[in-house]
Amino acid sequence: xxxxxxxxxxxxxxxxxxxxxxxxxxxxxxxxxxxxxxxxxxxxxxxxxxxxxxxxxxxxxxxxxxxxxxxxxxxxxxxxxxxxxxxxxxxxxxxxxxxxxxxxxxxxxxxxxxxxxxxxxxxxxxxxxxxxxxxxxxxxxxxxxxxxxxxxxxxxxxxxxxxxxxxxxxxxxxxxxxxxxxxxxxxxxxxxxxxxxxxxxxxxxxxxxxxxxxxxxxxxxxxxxxxxxxxxxxxxxxxxxxxxxxxxxxxxxxxxxxxxxxxxxx
Numbered sequence: 001x002x003x004x005x006x007x008x009x010x011x012x013x014x015x016x017x018x019x020x021x022x023x024x025x026x027x028x029x030x031x032x033x034x035x036x037x038x039x040x041x042x043x044x045x046x047x048x049x050x051x052x053x054x055x056x057x058x059x060x061x062x063x064x065x066x067x068x069x070x071x072x073x074x075x076x077x078x079x080x081x082x083x084x085x086x087x088x089x090x091x092x093x094x095x096x097x098x099x100x101x102x103x104x105x106x107x108x109x110x111x112x113x114x115x116x117x118x119x120x121x122x123x124x125x126x127x128x129x130x131x132x133x134x135x136x137x138x139x140x141x142x143x144x145x146x147x148x149x150x151x152x153x154x155x156x157x158x159x160x161x162x163x164x165x166x167x168x169x170x171x172x173x174x175x176x177x178x179x180x181x182x183x184x185x186x187x188x189x190x191x192x193x194x195x196x197x198x199x200x201x202x203x204x205x206x207x208x209x210x211x212x213x214x215x216x217x218x219x220x221x222x223x224x225x226x227x228x229x230x231x232x233x234x235x236x237x238x239x240x241x242x243x244x245x246x247x248x249x250x251x252x253x254x255x256x257x258x259x260x261x262x263x264x265x266x
Contacts, residue, residue: 003028003167003198004049007064011044012056018044019055019222026200028068028166031193033209033230034202036219037243045219046171046202051078068166079109083160086171090156095145099136099155102144103127106159123162130158134188150181157188161197168192170201174208186210186255206234211254218242230256 004026011019019041026032026049036042047053048065051073055065067073068081083106092111093102104127108117131137134154144152153173160168170189174182189210193199201213209216209230216233218226220242226233233239234256240247248259 001069005066009055009063009065029198031199031213032215033213034217040219041222042202042219076109080163081166083165083168085156085160085173087175096143099142100140102155103158106162126162130162134158149176167198206256206258
């Protein structure tokens with residue numbers, strides 16, 4: 001059974017196609033990077049994968065849309081099977097919220113741990129374990145207003161992992177991080193994948209892609225224009241077509257970088 005199955009799926013807003021006739025299957029346990037320029041439709045695609053938007057249905061042009069084999073699902077149940085890390089989520093927490101509360105909120109799909117929510121001893125143990133995995137166990141009682149960008153991003157990843165999801169969806173997870181921190185995050189994601197965590201990463205920057213991700217999906221103008229092995233798609237010709245620029249691609253120890261007119265992207 002596939003974790004994600006999209007067949008002939010389109011998303012329409014205001015009469016305009018944001019995604020058009022998308023076909024995509026992601027097997028359980030498979031690691032994938034979805035890449036494309038800003039405005040390409042990859043954010044809408046990840047919202048589809050997260051069950052946050054529904055496809056446009058046309059009786060004369062039927063589509064297939066299943067998540068974990070289900071055509072209908074409860075969003076809260078889905079979120080327990082699919083951990084989410086996104087930039088927009090980061091800015092929605094209050095500065096006085098502690099790292100511990102950020103992580104534990106993952107059990108409730110909320111932006112805090114409210115009075116009506118009961119954190120059990122098992123939840124506390126799982127939150128502490130997730131924090132240790134991400135190396136932030138010493139920050140559990142720190143308000144997020146005083147932690148660094150990288151530490152907050154780790155807290156969000158721990159929040160996503162705390163329910164032991166089948167899939168971790170990362171939407172531009174390294175935006176704003178410096179080169180050194182990006183390197184640490186790539187290594188961290190590789191370790192998570194080695195330990196059985198399935199990762200679907202959405203990014204516009206090739207340097208974000210961990211070595212362990214082998215499959216690339218390219219999105220442009222609301223369509224998937226290529227889908228295949230990383231070493232076959234991250235080439236000068238394919239990446240130049242994707243971004244509409246004359247781009248050279250270099251690979252150093254499994255890390256890819258793009259060059260335009262003598263400058264390095266990422």
